[in-house]
Amino acid sequence: GENVEQHPSTLSVQEGDSAVIKCTYSDSASNYFPWYKQELGKRPQLIIDIRSNVGEKKDQRIAVTLNKTAKHFSLHITETQPEDSAVYFCAAFNTGNQFYFGTGTSLTVIP
Amino acid sequence: ETGVTQSPTHLIKTRGQQVTLRCSSQSGHNTVSWYQQALGQGPQFIFQYYREEENGRGNFPPRFSGLQFPNYSSELNVNALELDDSALYLCASSSRTEKETQYFGPGTRLLVL
Numbered sequence: 001g002e003n004v005e006q007h008p009s010t011l012s013v014q015e016g017d018s019a020v021i022k023c024t025y026s027d028s029a030s031n032y033f034p035w036y037k038q039e040l041g042k043r044p045q046l047i048i049d050i051r052s053n054v055g056e057k058k059d060q061r062i063a064v065t066l067n068k069t070a071k072h073f074s075l076h077i078t079e080t081q082p083e084d085s086a087v088y089f090c091a092a093f094n095t096g097n098q099f100y101f102g103t104g105t106s107l108t109v110i111p
Numbered sequence: 112e113t114g115v116t117q118s119p120t121h122l123i124k125t126r127g128q129q130v131t132l133r134c135s136s137q138s139g140h141n142t143v144s145w146y147q148q149a150l151g152q153g154p155q156f157i158f159q160y161y162r163e164e165e166n167g168r169g170n171f172p173p174r175f176s177g178l179q180f181p182n183y184s185s186e187l188n189v190n191a192l193e194l195d196d197s198a199l200y201l202c203a204s205s206s207r208t209e210k211e212t213q214y215f216g217p218g219t220r221l222l223v224l
Contacts (some may be wrong), residue, residue: 001170006153022155032211044154044203065188089153092209097167099144101153 002027004092006102013080014076014110021105023090024072030100032093033073038104041087047088048075080109115136115204115216121221124192132187132219136204141164143185144213145177148199160185162206197223 003026013019016027025033031052036044050057050064050073057064061080066073077084116139124130142161146154152174155163156169160179172192183204189196199220 034211034213036215043217046212049212091153097210098155098160099146099154099213100167101146101155103153104151108158 001093001101002030002092002098004090004102005027006090008086008103008105009103010106011106012110015080015082017080019075019077019080019084019107019109021088021107022072022104023074023092024070025092025100026063027092027094028068028071029096030094031064033064034093035062035064036089036091036101037086044089047070050097073074077107080107082109082111085109092096094098115203115214116141117201117216117219119219120217121219123172123224125193125224126194128192128223129188129190130192130221131190132200132202132221133189133223134185134202134204134216136183136185136202136213140204140206140214141183142205142207142210143179143183144203144205145185145187146201146203147196148201148218150198154201154207157187159210161210162201194223197221 034049038044064078116135144159145157148154159167163179178186199218201218203215
C-alpha cells in the first residue's frame with residue numbers, strides 16, 4: 001500500500017518569511033496530491049491540490065510542486081501571516097480510491 | 112462552509128458497545144468517504160461509498176462497516192468498541208467526476224471508556 005511521509009512535524013517562522021513542508025510517497029500509481037489545513041478543533045480544509053500530470057501549481061501565496069520521479073511534493077507558503085498558523089496535512093490518492101494522509105506539520109507564524 | 116454535516120458532534124461510549132455516526136454529503140456530491148483521526152495524527156482512510164456500495168477500503172477490521180442511502184447520506188457503524196477507537200471521525204464528500212476532491216465535515220468526536 002501507499003506510505004506518505006511528511007516533514008517537518010513542527011515549523012516556526014517569523015511573520016513575512018516563507019514556510020516549506022515536504023512529503024514523499026511510495027506508490028507510483030498515486031495521481032492526485034492535495035494539501036489540507038486544519039485549525040484547532042475544526043475540519044480539514046482543502047487549500048491546494050496538484051495532479052500527477054502537472055509539476056507546479058500556484059494560488060496567491062500558496063504553491064505546490066511535484067516531482068514524480070523522486071515521488072515527493074512540497075507546499076510553499078510565502079509572506080506568512082499569523083492566520084496561517086495551523087496543522088497542514090499532505091495526502092496522496094491512488095487508483096484504488098484510497099487516500100493516504102501524512103502525519104501533519106504544525107506551523108506557527110510568530111508575529 | 113462546505114455543506115457536509117455530521118451528527119452527533121460528540122459521543123461517549125463504553126468498551127464493547129456499538130455506535131452509529133451519520134454524515135450528509137454536500138449538495139451535488141454522490142461519493143462519501145470516512146476517516147478516523149486519532150489525536151495528533153493525520154486522518155486514516157476507512158472506506159468510501161458510491162451508489163450505496165463500498166468503493167474502496169483502508170486497513171480497518173470488519174467491525175467497521177457503513178451504509179450509503181439513496182440521498183447519498185451515509186452511516187459509519189462500529190461494533191465491539193475498543194479504547195483505541197477513541198478518535199475524531201470525519202466524513203468527506205466528493206462528486207463522482209472529481210472523486211479525489213474531497214470536502215470534509217466537522218467530524219464526530221468519539222470517546223470510548
